Amino acid sequence: xxxxxxxxxxxxxxxxxxxxxxxxxxxxxxxxxxxxxxxxxxxxxxxxxxxxxxxxxxxxxxxxxxxxxxxxxxxxxxxxxxxxxxxxxxxxxxxxxxxxxxxxxxxxxxxxxxxxx
Numbered sequence: 001x002x003x004x005x006x007x008x009x010x011x012x013x014x015x016x017x018x019x020x021x022x023x024x025x026x027x028x029x030x031x032x033x034x035x036x037x038x039x040x041x042x043x044x045x046x047x048x049x050x051x052x053x054x055x056x057x058x059x060x061x062x063x064x065x066x067x068x069x070x071x072x073x074x075x076x077x078x079x080x081x082x083x084x085x086x087x088x089x090x091x092x093x094x095x096x097x098x099x100x101x102x103x104x105x106x107x108x109x110x111x112x113x114x115x116x117x
Contacts, residue, residue, distance in 0.1 A: 002076075002079045002090060003066070003071060003077075003078040003079070004080070005066075005080035005081075006063075006066050008059065008062050009053070009055070009059055009062060009066075010054075010055070011080075011081060012083060013051035013111075014051075014052045014054065017050070017051055017052030017110070018049075018050075018051060018083060018084070019049070019050040019051075020047060020048070020049050020050075020084060021047065021048040021049075022047060023045030023047055026038055027039050027041050044117035046114040046115060046117065047115040048094070048112070048113070048114050048115075049091070049112070049113040049114070049115060050110070050111070050113075051083065051113065052108055052110045052111070053109050053111075054102065054106055054107070054109075055107050055109050056105065056107075057105050057106075057107070060099060060107050060109065063097055063109065064097075066078075067093065067096065067097055071092075071093065074093035074095075074096060075092075076092070077090050077092040077116055078090070078091060078092070079091075082115065089115050089116075090115070090116045091113045091114065091115050091116065092113065092114055092116060093111065093112070094112040094114050095112040097109050097110070097111055098110040
């Protein structure tokens with residue numbers, strides 16, 4: 001059973017923070033003559049996401065618990081709505097959450113995620 005993104009955390013990231021990279025799934029081989037030969041590396045590749053949220057101190061504790069306990073330090077996948085399409089997507093962390101303090105007990109949290117095929 002795949003864990004679900006906590007309902008007590010925002011569903012949508014900050015718009016200016018959203019970055020998505022399509023899968024890089026091409027192997028390029030030089031040819032003796034003419035253009036390089038291209039082929040797919042695999043039939044399934046991951047999409048990379050970089051997102052940021054503004055969270056209260058309490059919400060950072062929820063995210064920490066989700067990451068450290070529920071996802072066992074980010075080693076397990078979780079399900080969340082894709083921020084661009086709204087479709088259900090299975091994701092996992094590429095790196096631990098990065099917290100930056102803002103004024104008034106709020107934090108800007110940056111996440112690096114990958115969408116699994």
